[in-house]
Amino acid sequence: MQVEMIPGVKSRPVYTPVTVNPRSQRQIFIAQDQIPAALQSLYDGCEQGEKSLLTVVTTGAAAAGGALSIDDLAQRVASLPQSSSFYLAGSEAFMWDIAKLLTDAGFISDQIAMLAPLSKERRLFCTHCYTLMDHVTHSPHVCSGCGRALLVRDHFSKIHRAYVGVQINAEDPADLPAAAEELS
């Protein structure tokens, strides 16, 4: 997996440019809802192996015909040969969800490449009540489980596919930042 740790924020994934693995028999390109230009051009430029371009629906509104549900994808993946490579595009949480689906199916992280996330949205794990929240764009973020204002940290868990959130004003509950900051 072309993911390593950034200096300064050590447990936050960093996404480096993706190239096609020429030795793979099957080249599987997977997009969230719509195919972004970067994945399309990677797909177009891929000349080795049998290639497929798949769209997985996550928004409820079905994309173009032929789009898959997550369950469809899991079934499709089960019949792929071991010498397959995967190229993922979408939100950060989506890509890590797909990566988990793939590793659960027996593929290893070296076979999975992630493009740069398409948005700055994060998934957040509340360290107080363990609620997971998607589409988090600002810090602090009010927990949908316990209602606390959570400082969104850069500490990332591949298991939860989420960043950790900790109450921002636990030392002084009266002290709440006037405005939330946009996450980078």
Add this chain to the structure above:
Amino acid sequence: MLRVAPTKLETFRDDFTYSNSREAIERFPFPFPEDEYSYSVNIEPHTLPGAAGSVNEHLFDIDEHYLSEMAERAQVLKENPKRCLAMPHMELACWDFIDRAMTTMAADYPDYFSLQKNGEQWHWQNKLLQLDDTFTFGDSSTLPCPPLEYMGRQVQGDIALLDQRDGDLFLDAGIVTCPADWSLAFDAGMSFKEWHGPVPMAHEMGVFERALKYLTAIPLGRPVRRLNWTLTVNARMDTSPETYPMWGVENRSVTAENVGEKVYLRVELQVLDRMARSNALMFSIRTYLISMNDLVTNKDWARRMHRVMKTLPEPLIEYKGLTHYHPLLVDWLAQYDPAN
């Protein structure tokens, strides 16, 4: 035989009745080898038995706070059972831990613990907690609760079991009820560098690269140890992120008048020991708390504590959560340092 038997039942929350006897103060693992603060990995062989009566004498140090800490652990687990977890592939490592703990505790503290093995049929007695259990070694269904929780409720300090694969260590099991501000539930499954992600300065110094090489090479029967430290307001064992909304306000309760009773030096004796069957590493984190009032009864510690606190780098003050009361502490400790 312990010099001070574990008979008292103290609290680490609410009314905070925890206190150290004179003997406990004398054996406290004071962690600073020099007057100036310096960052180091400070790993050394944990050669057993260590000095008689010291915290290093046995693999598992059982002291006068045993009953209190086990009651506190039970309380934390009752409030949040997810403070103990073990991934399915860690089952064997959990049994390794049971073997290592029972075997050494029965040998080191025969008045308190006993173990009889008849093939795979084991008979364990913990006289301090009044347990008398017979079980089939390796068969988790013969224990009253999952194996890591069962034994974790009988040793002081947190336990993490690290799976070793691909030259790395993974935090795949643990019973963590007295952490210095880290969450087992969130960090579960992380690699060594991932779970140390938030630690400042050390990554740039290459500390974790070197430590990982050293730790993955630890052989069977050759445990190593290091001391880690932070400060805690009140004698609170459970300074977890989970419960931070409960204790965060206490960080603002320190005043110039109450430093001596409110501020505790919190020292972790961290031991890493290779597990025989699973090749996992047991990582035990045994926490000792001492109030500033008790600490300054030792003049050398008092003077050094002042000098180390005074030279502590700003990123560490922030990382350890000391921002609010660190200046008050330094001012208070100055009275014990003739250089001032």
